[in-house]
Amino acid sequence: xxxxxxxxxxxxxxxxxxxxxxxxxxxxxxxxxxxxxxxxxxxxxxxxxxxxxxxxxxxxxxxxxxxxxxxxxxxxxxxxxxxxxxxxxxxxx
Numbered sequence: 001x002x003x004x005x006x007x008x009x010x011x012x013x014x015x016x017x018x019x020x021x022x023x024x025x026x027x028x029x030x031x032x033x034x035x036x037x038x039x040x041x042x043x044x045x046x047x048x049x050x051x052x053x054x055x056x057x058x059x060x061x062x063x064x065x066x067x068x069x070x071x072x073x074x075x076x077x078x079x080x081x082x083x084x085x086x087x088x089x090x091x092x093x
Contacts, residue, residue: 006063016057023050044083 027046035042056062061072 007060008057008063012057016053020050020053023053 023046027043027050030039030042030046055072061068
């Protein structure tokens with residue numbers, strides 16, 4: 001399943017591409033269904049899954065050094081802080 005130089009095989013890219021297309025269709029389906037206040041949560045969860053797949057496989061973080069993993073986690077942690085601050089401000093209005 002792996003080629004030389006610690007990169008994934010083309011089969012892995014095709015599988016991840018298929019998963020991203022399935023998540024795209026799922027996000028379109030969620031947008032069509034009225035879930036009330038859960039629409040945003042469902043859409044954000046699907047978008048997070050898509051971002052993680054892109055980061056891990058297409059940006060090659062999955063096959064990188066622990067330092068790259070640390071900085072990737074730090075970026076997601078910072079994004080979580082920004083979302084929580086934004087949503088707490090939105091919830092109090």
